[in-house]
Amino acid sequence: MAVYEVYSHPIQQRYKSSFCTKASVFIIVMFLLTSIPPFLVTYSSQGFWIKEGVYREQAEVDFKHELLLILETSDSYIAWSTYEHFNVLEQSNLVVPIVKTREEDNNMDGKADKLHYNIKVPLLDTQQVFSVKLILIFDYQLHRQTKLKMESMAYIYHNSPISGAELITDGELQLRLKSPLAHKGSDVRYNVPVINKESIFSTDYQLKNIFSKYLERNVTTSFVCEYPVWIADRATSQHFEIKGVIRYPQELIPYIPGFWYVIKWGWIQYVSVLLIFIMIIGRLKTFAFQNQVIDSIVEKPLKK
Incomplete structure (x- = not known):
């Protein structure tokens, strides 16, 4: 068995x-x-x-309807801004443009996804534009980890040896960090004006001083446009036009766990x-x- x-x-x-x-x-x-x-x-x-982690988040971005514009022309330059004191200081070079902006929320999540802007600048027939310098101001907020709130900017710049009639840009407002954010808490260190609109001194509106102060921050935003389009041959009595789209993408944000x-x-x-x-x-x-x-x-x- x-x-x-x-x-x-x-x-x-x-x-x-x-x-x-x-x-x-x-x-x-x-x-x-x-x-x-x-x-x-x-x-x-x-x-x-x-020591460092990353997460993905789309910031809550709102255009503050504040801007500073400088156009370099054949004889000098012209300028305009939404800041009263700057316009007074630049009265001899001041030109008032027509400004139109519109924000879109494509996915209907309560956050704007892009900004459309259109600026038409009246010029004399003898004036020719060779360079554009434009600063747009935004409210920028993060919520998922650190509750970050700050005022930031997009700087749009283009120059050409050929005088232009129109500048078209389509790019992204990208987040820049020198060091990671904290994993929690509130950060309002940079919720201060990029441009001191209460100042009566011309030095506070000079681009080199604005950029120098802005770059001292740990957290900034930067406008990135890979393919700007410069259109030449402005017709008589035609406005010089600056238009385009600023997109608010999802960002990979480093943080300290x-x-x-x-x-x-x-x-x-x-x-x-x-x-x-x-x-x-x-x-x-x-x-x-x-x-x-x-x-x-x-x-x-x-x-x-």
Whole structure:
């Protein structure tokens, strides 16, 4: 008659020793060899502590209907802005344009996705435009991690050796960070005017001073247009026109992770290596005690 296994269970073997013995020292050393090397291995493999993370978010952007425009012409320059004091200072070069703007929310999520703008500047027939410098001001907010709120700008610039009739741009308002944001909290450090519209000094409206102060920030925005279109041959009595689209894209935003996220990531890496050491050291301990390489008191096996 054939026989087969109908049931099995393990038998536990116990080994005992007093505290100040080789067996006790051996167990302590084995514990240290099990717990410390996995940490050293994972730490030396780079990336044990996550110092920076990224997430994706589309900012809430609103055009503030504030701008500063300078056109360099054949004889000098002309300028205009929404800032009263600047217009007073530039009265001799002031020209009042026709400005139209419109924001769109394509996906109906409550956030604007793009800004359409159109600026028509009246010129004399003898005036020719060779360069455009335009600053547009925005309210810019992030909500997902750091509650960031700031005033930012888009700078549109183009020049040409050929006088123009029209400049067309289509680009993105991109976020720039010098260092990652925090993982939580509120950041309103840069919720201050890019251009001090209350100032009566011309130096506060000079582009070099505006840009220098703006670039001291950790967080800024920049208008990126890969393909500006410059149209020449302005007809008599034709306005010089600046038009285009500024898109508000989703951004990959770097941030500094919180304590528990860092621990969770480090713990996963540590445990994955620890399991290998537990298996190897466990077999080494079993071999040492079963073969009495380390002297100990062997108790009668206990059935489980």
